[in-house]
Amino acid sequence: MKSTINEICLPHLASGITMQLIDVTGKILKTEKGNAMQQSFNLEGMSSGVYFVKVVTENGKLVRERKILRE
Numbered sequence: 001m002k003s004t005i006n007e008i009c010l011p012h013l014a015s016g017i018t019m020q021l022i023d024v025t026g027k028i029l030k031t032e033k034g035n036a037m038q039q040s041f042n043l044e045g046m047s048s049g050v051y052f053v054k055v056v057t058e059n060g061k062l063v064r065e066r067k068i069l070r071e
Contacts (some may be wrong), residue, residue, distance in 0.1 A: 015061065017056070019031070019033075019053060021041050021051060022051065022053075024051075048070050
């Protein structure tokens with residue numbers, strides 16, 4: 001039995017960092033600015049599928065990327 005992911009948390013994000021939730025078509029669904037030691041996205045109510053979380057600096061440099069499978 002697989003559990004459903006309802007929240008994505010990324011610890012230790014500095015201020016000035018942006019976290020983006022993106023679908024497989026490349027559409028940005030949510031954006032959060034890093035202003036705390038931990039940022040998160042609530043995925044409740046979102047459809048099953050593949051999503052990507054990208055963490056970028058103010059000047060657009062990719063810091064981290066994660067692929068999320070929501071079932």
